[in-house]
Amino acid sequence: MPKTITYTARVEFGDCDPAGIVWFPNFFGWIDAASRHFFAGCGVPRWEETTRTLGVIGTPLVDTKARFVSTASYGDTLQFAVQVREWREKSFVQAYRVTRDDAAGETLILECEEVRIFGGKHPDGRLRALPVPPEIRALCE
Amino acid sequence: MPKTITYTARVEFGDCDPAGIVWFPNFFGWIDAASRHFFAGCGVPRWEETTRTLGVIGTPLVDTKARFVSTASYGDTLQFAVQVREWREKSFVQAYRVTRDDAAGETLILECEEVRIFGGKHPDGRLRALPVPPEIRALCE
Amino acid sequence: MPKTITYTARVEFGDCDPAGIVWFPNFFGWIDAASRHFFAGCGVPRWEETTRTLGVIGTPLVDTKARFVSTASYGDTLQFAVQVREWREKSFVQAYRVTRDDAAGETLILECEEVRIFGGKHPDGRLRALPVPPEIRALCE
Amino acid sequence: MPKTITYTARVEFGDCDPAGIVWFPNFFGWIDAASRHFFAGCGVPRWEETTRTLGVIGTPLVDTKARFVSTASYGDTLQFAVQVREWREKSFVQAYRVTRDDAAGETLILECEEVRIFGGKHPDGRLRALPVPPEIRALCE
DSSP: OOOOEEEEEEOOGGGBOTTSSBOTHHHHHHHHHHHHHHHHHHTOOOHHHHHHHHOOOBOOEEEEEEEEOSOOOTTOEEEEEEEEEEEOSSOEEEEEEEEEEETTEEEEEEEEEEEEOEEEEOTTSOEEEEOOOHHHHHHHO | OOOOEEEEEEOOGGGBOTTSSBOTHHHHHHHHHHHHHHHHHHTOOOHHHHHHHHOOOBOOEEEEEEEEOSOOOTTOEEEEEEEEEEEOSSOEEEEEEEEEEETTEEEEEEEEEEEEOEEEEOTTSOEEEEOOOHHHHHHHO | OOOOEEEEEEOOGGGBOTTSSBOTHHHHHHHHHHHHHHHHHHTOOOHHHHHHHHOOOBOOEEEEEEEEOSOOOTTOEEEEEEEEEEEOSSOEEEEEEEEEEETTEEEEEEEEEEEEOEEEEOTTSOEEEEOOOHHHHHHHO | OOOOEEEEEEOOGGGBOTTSSBOTHHHHHHHHHHHHHHHHHHTOOOHHHHHHHHOOOBOOEEEEEEEEOSOOOTTOEEEEEEEEEEEOSSOEEEEEEEEEEETTEEEEEEEEEEEEOEEEEOTTSOEEEEOOOHHHHHHHO
16 A cells, blocks of 8 residues: 555635635645645655755656546635555656545545656756656655 | 637746746646636626526536646746537536747647536535536537 | 634745745735634634625725735745734724744744725625624624 | 836636635735736846846845725736836835726726835845845836
8 A cells, every 4th residue: 555645725715716616726736735745744855955965856747637526615624645656767646535524424525646757957957857766765655 | 620719828927836837736727717718708708697697607627637748937928729629418628738939939838638517506505517508509619 | 912813824835936935925815814714713604604694795805014024935834823903893903923933933924914894795796894793893802 | 207017917717706806815916927027028137047147036025015995806907007116225115006997997906015125045045135236226217
């Protein structure tokens, strides 16, 4: 079983749109925070430090797909359960299961699966995918 | 060929993250604006009006997948070319091709494909998918 | 002493700009959440309910001033101490003191003072200031 | 008369809150874009370049005050007229008048006045106010 780390977010009034439900791009904001929270929880230092030690400036997104199952609104507390589902040579698959605890039990809000890379900077300034650093992988498995 | 309507967004300093590139959830913010801009450009009125006339409160997202090809940064101007690629009974597929005009030509930034519904409110307050209103489909084809 | 209720926010990577510090509009996002959190903590129900019972749709902002003292960055946890400093006939003054707990003690990040109203909808659809509802004031003092 | 440069923003559905009006922190997002747009319009290069040439990483906010006069909603187009009202030794006052063009004429939405600095990085990593660079002031007057 891969390591799972859960990120918690409160939905605020300003996260919701005129229909009264979370404006969907805000879910991706929390997902990005949950991704970083996963690495921080595994002991991976800030990206400024990994820039110096490994050349890794962060984990840019390459692909994402998400399935929205139920809506959420302000006052809700959401749980983002995060795993790395697969390690590839130069990328990894990070997955999120987002739920809300209700009186009636747990409600599934959305599921998301991403491909991310460990990004470095080319001498020409452009971003490139670095081989997955074994030091980071060892912390996260 | 389906109708294509293009939405233009400028990337601002505050849209970028500490790596100096667009923070990816902001792409979904522009995509949502481009989705609404497509319907407005086809002559579909504001959702307040369709709420009264058709019971349609908006076009909530059900599924999305996106592929990020190049990064963007502040000062860039992005073009979001939007189409409805498929009309189903109770949903539709909306697609986005996002490019930047460069000295060297056109750079592909990302591609995104979504499933959305025309959302109505159940008497119990919950969101549900309405049959695609023929009035709206006729405007958009 | 007026009642004080504290709202806590974590600063995330995506809250920061290319200079590596919190993009200032995000402080106002947390301030708005802290304002609502104050009322919720005092027992004021959701605005949908007060719309029905008191005609109050929320607490729109009329005036704000803020003084930024220190920067913050991702990984920081911020405390927003919130008070209503003054009750007027048709408005109130809400104040925020934002700090970060550091190894060395407490660092002041910013101070903000706002004038807000209890907003209702005119029959013509426009927003107007309602007299401060005594039921709400009683809960918050 | 100080130089005035106008920034235009469209209000999108996702910029609005459950009350159907612009969520106020979004006004500060546009104000920050309008501030940068003023400097770009005066010929000031990107902050990466001024970091190298002048040590200026950007124009962090020190103080702001804003007065909200009318609400705005999606579909509106807003004009942000920007000026530098005063140049001090180590800071400057930047002001914004935000209006919407309506059938009936021009509606004032809000006014904002800020104190900003030209920020540099201390050897210890902290932000500090640099003397206003005469090269930049000459471009902007």
